[in-house]
Amino acid sequence: xxxxxxxxxxxxxxxxxxxxxxxxxxxxxxxxxxxxxxxxxxxxxxxxxxxxxxxxxxxxxxxxxxxxxxxxxxxxxxxxxxxxxxxxxxxxxxxxxxxxxxxxxxxxxxxxxxxxxxxxxxxxxxxxxxxxxxxxxxxxxxxxxxxxxxxxxxxxxxxxxxxxxxxxxxxxxxxxxxxxxxxxxxxxxxxxxxxxxxxxxxxxx
Amino acid sequence: xxxxxxxxxxxxxxxxxxxxxxxxxxxxxxxxxxxxxxxxxxxxxxxxxxxxxxxxxxxxxxxxxxxxxxxxxxxxxxxxxxxxxxxxxxxxxxxxxxxxxxxxxxxxxxxxxxxxxxxxxxxxxxxxxxxxxxxxxxxxxxxxxxxxxxxxxxxxxxxxxxxxxxxxxxxxxxxxxxxxxxxxxxxxxxxxxxxxxxxxxxxxx
DNA sequence: GTCTATACGCTGATAGAC
DNA sequence: GTCTATCAGCGTATAGAC
Numbered sequence: 265x266x267x268x269x270x271x272x273x274x275x276x277x278x279x280x281x282x283x284x285x286x287x288x289x290x291x292x293x294x295x296x297x298x299x300x301x302x303x304x305x306x307x308x309x310x311x312x313x314x315x316x317x318x319x320x321x322x323x324x325x326x327x328x329x330x331x332x333x334x335x336x337x338x339x340x341x342x343x344x345x346x347x348x349x350x351x352x353x354x355x356x357x358x359x360x361x362x363x364x365x366x367x368x369x370x371x372x373x374x375x376x377x378x379x380x381x382x383x384x385x386x387x388x389x390x391x392x393x394x395x396x397x398x399x400x401x402x403x404x405x406x407x408x409x410x411x412x413x414x415x416x417x418x419x420x421x422x423x424x425x426x427x428x429x430x431x432x433x434x435x436x437x438x439x440x441x442x443x444x445x446x447x448x449x450x451x452x453x454x455x456x457x458x459x460x461x462x463x464x465x466x467x468x469x
Numbered sequence: 470x471x472x473x474x475x476x477x478x479x480x481x482x483x484x485x486x487x488x489x490x491x492x493x494x495x496x497x498x499x500x501x502x503x504x505x506x507x508x509x510x511x512x513x514x515x516x517x518x519x520x521x522x523x524x525x526x527x528x529x530x531x532x533x534x535x536x537x538x539x540x541x542x543x544x545x546x547x548x549x550x551x552x553x554x555x556x557x558x559x560x561x562x563x564x565x566x567x568x569x570x571x572x573x574x575x576x577x578x579x580x581x582x583x584x585x586x587x588x589x590x591x592x593x594x595x596x597x598x599x600x601x602x603x604x605x606x607x608x609x610x611x612x613x614x615x616x617x618x619x620x621x622x623x624x625x626x627x628x629x630x631x632x633x634x635x636x637x638x639x640x641x642x643x644x645x646x647x648x649x650x651x652x653x654x655x656x657x658x659x660x661x662x663x664x665x666x667x668x669x670x671x672x673x674x
Numbered sequence: 675g676t677c678t679a680t681a682c683g684c685t686g687a688t689a690g691a692c
Numbered sequence: 693g694t695c696t697a698t699c700a701g702c703g704t705a706t707a708g709a710c
Contacts, residue, residue, distance in 0.1 A: 276675070276676095290581065291499070291581050291585075292497055292499050292500075292580070292581035292582070294496070294497050294499040294500035295497075295499035295581055295582065297702075297703065297704085298703080298704070298705090299702075299703080307675090307676065307677090308676075308677065308678080309703095309704085309705090310676075310677065310678080310679090310705095310706090310707095311675070311676050311677075313704085313705065313706080314675060314676070315675090317705090318704080318705080319703095319704070319705095373626070374579035375497070376495065376496050376497035376500055377497070377500065380496075396632075406633075406636055406640060406644060407644055407647075407648075409632055409633060410627055410633060410636075410641070410644040410645065410648055411648050413623070413626055413627040413630040413632065413633060414619075414620075414623030414624065414626060414627050414645075414648055414649070414652070415619075415623065416623075416626060417622045417623045417624075417625060417626020417627065417630075418618070418619030418620065418621075418622045418623035418626070418652070419619065419622075420622060420626070421578070421618055421619060421621060421622020421623070421625070421626070422615055422618040422619050422622065425618040425622075427601075427614055427618065428611075428614060428615060428618060431611055431615075435611060436615070439611060439612055439615040440615065440619075442612075443612075443615055443616050443619055443652060444619070446651060446652060446654070447619070447623070447648060447651060447652040449651070481693070481694095502684075502685065502686085503685080503686065503687090504684075504685080504686095512693090512694065512695090513694075513695065513696080514685095514686080514687085515687095515688090515689095515694075515695065515696080515697095516693065516694050516695075518686085518687070518688080519693060519694070520693090522687090523686080523687080524685095524686065524687095
């Protein structure tokens with residue numbers, strides 16, 4: 265693993281974000297110190313502080329691509345005319361995002377620090393709500409709500425599951441989508457719900 | 470495993486474990502300091518250290534009932550004769566455990582510290598593997614593995630979802646079970662798969 | 675961009691009085 | 693069971709040299 269040291273052109277900033285993502289996913293955000301990040305990069309803490317003014321800004325930089333991806337998925341899905349179309353597009357977009365950013369997605373879903381961020385930050389909260397509405401419709405009953413909750417958590421959990429790490433992306437995406445649709449009581453996906461390409465892939469673990 | 474300390478003498482210990490669970494669930498284990506626990510109890514850190522020799526032992530005490538519950542579920546499920554019976558019993562037991570220990574279940578599933586514990590501790594790892602085998606059978610294909618992974622993560626996610634916090638336990642248990650069975654491509658539950666009563670309920674937040 | 679050096683609060687943890 | 697007092701180490705963060 266040890267994230268592509270060979271990339272000479274790649275800025276120090278990019279390498280820092282990559283190792284931070286890896287450490288955040290493994291130890292959690294609170295469980296990751298700037299010292300750990302610096303050690304992994306082979307530099308000192310001060311060098312880290314040269315790139316980012318605070319740990320919080322590192323967190324922000326790490327999750328930025330995922331937020332951008334989620335925003336793009338929500339935008340695209342909301343543009344559909346039918347409710348089923350919006351739901352299908354959101355689901356396909358989510359599955360695709362998870363596959364291409366496996367660890368990042370799980371971190372977004374499970375880290376308590378992120379949960380606090382979503383709780384407090386209006387923009388993030390709004391994004392989270394938009395996705396929920398896309399999946400469940402405006403006034404979901406308890407059954408739909410439970411299914412949507414399980415799909416969200418299930419997608420994120422599958423994304424990091426080490427037993428699934430070896431699955432090719434295409435297979436993984438198809439299985440995630442099919443299983444999620446079954447959970448939500450939707451029939452097999454139609455071809456129309458093509459994934460979108462918003463955010464870059466996770467740097468290799 | 471410090472479940473039933475002598476009613477009078479164990480009062481402080483029980484309260485400590487209860488607030489620790491609440492704080493762990495909210496901020497994660499790494500994000501919870503002994504100072505936070507002490508403050509919530511209205512005592513000093515030294516008083517906390519009088520009850521437990523280390524933070525690690527507090528973590529152990531918090532997750533003990535869940536581990537005991539999981540062990541009981543696995544034992545009961547493995548006693549069934551048919552594979553479908555084992556799978557059904559495991560699923561029903563899991564759903565029941567989650568409902569009665571909502572926050573604890575989610576913490577077990579998502580905290581990086583717990584993940585490390587499971588990775589390193591042979592007993593915990595074995596328990597986790599037993600549950601997986603009960604749900605998927607001995608040699609699962611990729612599709613079954615994805616479904617099982619999503620069910621596990623989904624159950625835990627639903628357990629803490631604030632949108633579902635108001636659902637009565639009976640409703641929640643039934644919906645979790647039905648949705649999980651659908652995800653795993655199993656028909657409606659038969660009456661035989663009755664839940665087991667291993668661990669106490671979460672202490673209120 | 676990276677380094678050394680440093681500040682200072684908070685961390686988990688210990689010792690001993692009440 | 694709880695307290696005060698104290699510890700070494702690590703946490704984030706800053707200043708200034710190279």
